[in-house]
Amino acid sequence: MDRDILQIPTRVDTITFEGKRYFIKRDDLMSREFSGNKGRKFYSLLNQDLEGIDTIVSYGSNQSNAMYSLSVLAKIRGWRFIYYTDHIPQYLADNPTGNYKGALDNGAEFVTGEIPDKDSLAESMIFVEEGGRESFAKEGIYILADEIEQWRQENNIDNLNIFLPSGTGTTALFLSRYFAEKKASIKVYTTPCVGDEIYMKKQFAMLEDDEKYHPEILNLPKKYHFGKLYREFYEIWLKLRNKCDIEFDMLYDPKGWLVMQEYSDRLGEDILYIHQGGLLGNESMLPRYRRKFENR
């Protein structure tokens, strides 16, 4: 099933935005089910034998991309999926949308109680940390790295800079480590969207001690809070959609693009941006943006 379900390798497009060329790795075109980033990260859960497992347990927000992808995974594998979240607003319960609706449709069981201790779970249960911050993510991310390295060689690009916005930083870290191990002339840059730079460095250190394998962190002077709405986010998102005909995600990508523009010189001529999918989440974000900035 594996590669067919995921529809990898994904292609690379070339776009021009505000007078500058960018290569876009179209992981958003992976199966809608395994929206981009999470499909890469959960690759090994989809492919390993995992005999004796019948349930996935995870936790996080009620509109998480990871939650949705895990619900698909559980459905494909015929497992139960139990998801802990601290709160489901009545409005959402009555009008399910986006990732929440998708997960419900796939049979996710929501619990609004305390997250169980990982070690207290039955042996038939797999516990997945919030957002999929796990070393098992490495396998799928290395496949992504390998696709990029092959593409670089085929296109004779000598020094490639990769940029991608981060949540837990798992994807950026494993990409960076892969290229360093292979001594490929590729450097990985990222920006934290969920926490600050200190949080990001801690996340990297949890997965890899040696800093020479860490991605380089770029940030903006203004502090942005994850999931909040900002006019400049909406504007750049709209511009990208209207001028380049690519729909990006509304949680991570707007900050990613603002950072890439801010550090345009530093990132040089050959920049590959990874579109990490997550478009199902736009179903709930776009109406919020419209209400806020279009006075509807």
Ligand SMILES: *Cc1c(COP(=O)(O)O)cnc(C)c1O
């Ligand atoms: C999860 C996710 C990210 C963040 O990935 P990390 O590996 O946690 O840094 C970025 N973009 C999208 C669309 C995601 O779903």
